[in-house]
Amino acid sequence: MISDELVQLLTPEGERVSHPEYRSELGRDEILGFYRDMVIVRRLCNESTSLQRQGQLALWAPLQGQEAAQIGAGRALAPMDFSFPSYREHGVAWTRGVPPRDMLRIFRATTTGGWDPQQYRHSLPMVVLGDQTLHAVGYAMGIQRDGAEEAVMTFFGDGASSQGDVLESFVWAASFNAPVVFVLQNNQWAISEPTSLQTKIPLYHRAHGFGFPGVRVDGNDVLAMYEVAKRALDNARAGGGPTLIEAYTYRMGAHTTSDDPTRYRVDAEVEVWRHRDPIERVKALLAREFGVHKVTFDEVAAEAEQLALQLREDVLAMDAPDPTMMFDHVYAESHPLVEAGRREMIELGISGGH
């Protein structure tokens, strides 16, 4: 299933493997940092799913299984680089410093945003499928014109890879040699549609047709993800143009909390991927190669637990906004129809709070 073309530096068993082009020279602290990131985002994601099941969030899009793809790529970004996520990139948001509570605001429907994109150099979650790739390429063309030594990274999935928007963004990125890295997390399922129905060739091959390099990475290998993403970003900053990274991974959970994956895929498949867990292999490497002790792993777990409790507390404390807030940013300036809608809502007596 996983071909020779796949860049992998760490096997599911936690053994290092060599690759002709890429190698990881990260030390104990950096790798332990990746481990901590992945454990924390998984724990926060579990808590978010629970909060949704308890009626505290309208929706949640779990990331389980994709921690390495997101942490590896996110940690490769330089502070001034800019990233454009879809709605599942909680791990990337974590690497950019977005507070977890702010990630949940939009899922609690208390805001249409959640954070200041400029503050974290990380755009707001894009729910419209694949749109963020166009925003990313546009932004990349902008910094290209600014002469800034920055790069842009955008995240989307195998489902979005069938969207016209994504393919158009490939055309523009190639034509203008835009400093952008496309990170395609191929998690095998576009809701209930398997990748095999979306494409007849490996997705990373598509880049060649547009005229820029594509590379497939073991998306459950955080070391490989980091190295490939870092090189692609360096290349973009140096004027080398776009790269498509296909992170070959698996969505262990549901598409969103409104989805029931048992209706369209078999347990045996999930079981296969459970053995390719992105966190366990790093833990094995840390223990064997760097002698990291159980005490340290326990500390990380305790920290994740504490952050989960804090997240719960923060979410429960969020006030419902005045519903008329939704009229505030439809247009930059006042618009008569929007104002009429706002007045109507007030007249109907629909006001803030529960």
Place this chain on the structure above:
Amino acid sequence: MSESIFMLPDVGEGLVEAEIVAWKVAVGDVVTLNQPLVDIETAKATVELPSPYAGTVTALHGAVGDVMAVGAPLVVIETDAAASAPSAPATTPEAPASVGAGRTPVLVGYGVAEDDAVVTRRRRQAAPVAATPVTPKPDVAEASLRPARSTPPVRLYAKQHGVDLATVTGTGRDGLITRDDVERALAGAPTPTRPPVPVLTSTTRFVGREIESWSTGPLEERIPVRGVLRSMADAMVQSAFQAPHAAVWVRVEATGTVALLDSLRGRPAFAGVRLSPLTIVALAVCDAARHYPGLNSSYDAAAQEVVVRRRVNLGIAANTPRGLIVPNIKGADTLDLRAMAVSLNELVDVARAGTTTPEAMLHTTLSITNVGPFAVDGAMPILPPGTGAIIAVGQIAKRPWVVGDDVVARPTVDLSMSFDHRQIDGALASAAIAHIGRFITDPAAAIIGG
């Protein structure tokens, strides 16, 4: 210590209700934060609800099988006030969710409309609810506080004539009380009384779900159309109103099929393979398609083309716990007898397990519905959309059969075929069904003859 009520949340963006599938805790259990409490099934998914509180369970609302309204109390937990989240959509027991008195506490994003006020429908009233000692039910006023559904002119009419609409059964859409209903009430038409009939309390399955018995169920029950039921209904309407159906049928002797199956059973090559007359019928239908490719065709009205396919994706109507589905065997025309039997076994097992994939139900070209196991002789099926013919197979049974000038008892079977008369005419249909009939009468010769 204080009591917190966990109310059924909307777990799927706009749902109004969910069915209780399994309780994971009992009254008296001590639960931790996020410990699984209950499995519920909604229109979208079956999910596990984790506890929003740590504490002791003091009440469970609803039994397995009950359909609960979103916003209705589900679990009451006595919490150590300091340790547990105080806010949330939980209310204290002193403020039970009111019925009809406006909005119940709003969960995230979705208000509870007045019409949807806390109502619990009992799916199985006969089932003992004693297992779930329940605190005072907030739904006692279930119907009485909701105004009867009617229209203003009819309300006025009823009022003028002194008819209490609460006593009138509506026959209009969604139980709407019409003027005729009021007039019937005025005419003193007897309200339907239950005739003295045997008390039947066992539940049955209908439209892919368990429904209450004749004796225990409500006089009128409304079942939302969704899932497999909706797929079936849509497909049947689409087919029935777009494809002009016609049918042919034939009775044939099945001695050869019965004998062949008997001779194969017990052979080592067929160990573990379930054989049935359907195996032979499936081969026969594929063989008919090979001889009469027009049988394996569909009418593409949009393109104004008839599509002839030289590969059979053989649909088999399957009765599953979720309802009727028609998965298919891709490339069934390429299979030999054993491969066909194995494919049918797999298809049936997967369907019964409820794990048939959407892919398995796509691109059917020709179908069989096997009604024999239901002990009927025949059926006039409706075509699955996008196909040209469907063959119904009745039960094989001994019936009078004329051999020479004698009437003898022989196993026979009735075969019928519905076809799309836009592209398939009676001559082709007759030739095809006759071909299938000959195959069943003498399958060995047909198989050897290719």
